[in-house]
Amino acid sequence: MNSGGKVVMVVCLTVLIGLILYLVRLDIKISRLEKKN
């Protein structure tokens, strides 16, 4: 893979991992609020 392709892959993976972490945190937060109510 050329260097450009590696950059694209790293950027995409970073965005994906960030999105997954965000969704996990949001899911946990919403679950806590649902239990509270």
Added chain:
Amino acid sequence: MRSYWWKILAVLLMLYTFTAGFLTPVPDLANLHQSIRNFYFHVPMWTAMMVLFSISVVNAVLFLRKPNPRLDVLSAAFARTGVVFSLLGLGTGMIWAKYSWRAYWSNDPKQVGAAIAILIYLAYGVLRQSIGDQDKRARVSAVYNIFAYCILFPTLFILPRMVQSLHPGGLGNEGNPALGGDSLDPIMARVFFPAMLGWSLLGLWIGTLQARYQLLKEKLLQA
């Protein structure tokens, strides 16, 4: 909505798609070259959109049979999430088109059909905002949802196959790589089908979070 096995599966499939999608070998086709890797993102995004809109319309139909505010919330949440995925699909398609067809927009029948479908669902959002009464809003938007879903088939699947198109499957260019068979390279199929499932599960996760948040918000407002 609170079970998590399918969320873990979504994460694993997405990680697999994003790594294998860039690392596995792909056929070196004229015009496409390495951009064919977009096939693992662009097409599954549209697949996820169809899954989400299908869930939305099922909830709309169930609401019309037996009005329940929860069904209306689910219907709206999945429609909204479907629109997000459709915009992602359109965006990735335009980027791919710039590379392979030399223009972001070529008035290709499937591009135009997709734009029409997205506008119809955006109008669904506008419709919901314009009606103040909750019951009336739920009933009117459920009916509109069914109409919008039905329009997807001629705009995205039927008409683009009946005319000449830059997309595969158009007149004179029959075949559909998305349905496998001889049209799809076997190595690509090993990434493509898990990608379709992964993107769909991701969309489902985001849709359920939207719905749960809305239901919670309404419960707190009523309290």
